[in-house]
Amino acid sequence: MIAAGDGPWLDDAAGRLIRPYTVSNxxxxxxxxxxxxxxxxxxxxxxxxxxxxxxxxxxxxxxxPVSVAEVAAHLKLPAVVTKVLLADLVDCGALTTKPPAFHHNPTDRSLLEAVLDGLRRQL
Known part of the structure; x- marks a missing residue:
């Protein structure tokens, strides 16, 4: 695996030398x-x-199991590009996917309070 900054596709000063849309064709x-x-x-x-x-x-x-957002952060790619890559892998059977646990009620008060508490602890 190529480390960040190594190889012809990364440059420490300029960052990624390939535009994200080329990654997703x-x-x-x-x-x-x-x-x-x-x-x-x-x-x-x-x-x-x-x-x-x-x-x-x-x-x-x-x-x-990892979230789409985490994969995007590790790849240092926009979320939409990461979703396209992951969908390709789901289509060929290499990945399975599961919706978020709170899919039916994304504004659940207890969930939002837990997120807020976690953010406060980080600051």
Missing amino acids: GRTRPSTALDLLSQVMATGTTPLGTLGPEHAEALGRCAV
Whole structure:
């Protein structure tokens, strides 16, 4: 695996030298509905066909259940690009997805209070 700043595609001063839309082949909509808090996990199935290095890195991050937002942060890619990559992996059977636990009530007061408490502890 190439470390940050190594190789021809990264530059410490300029950052990523490839535009995000080239990573997703210009696609802006994933084929699978994914929320930022959706959980994704590798199935153990080897994807068929040719996938880019970002696909491989995303798949490597999904050995345990992880949110789409976390994968995007680790890949340092916009969430929409990450959703397209993850949807590709779901389509080929390499990933499974699960909606967030609070999918039916995203404004649950106890959940929002827990998030607020966690943010306060971080500050």
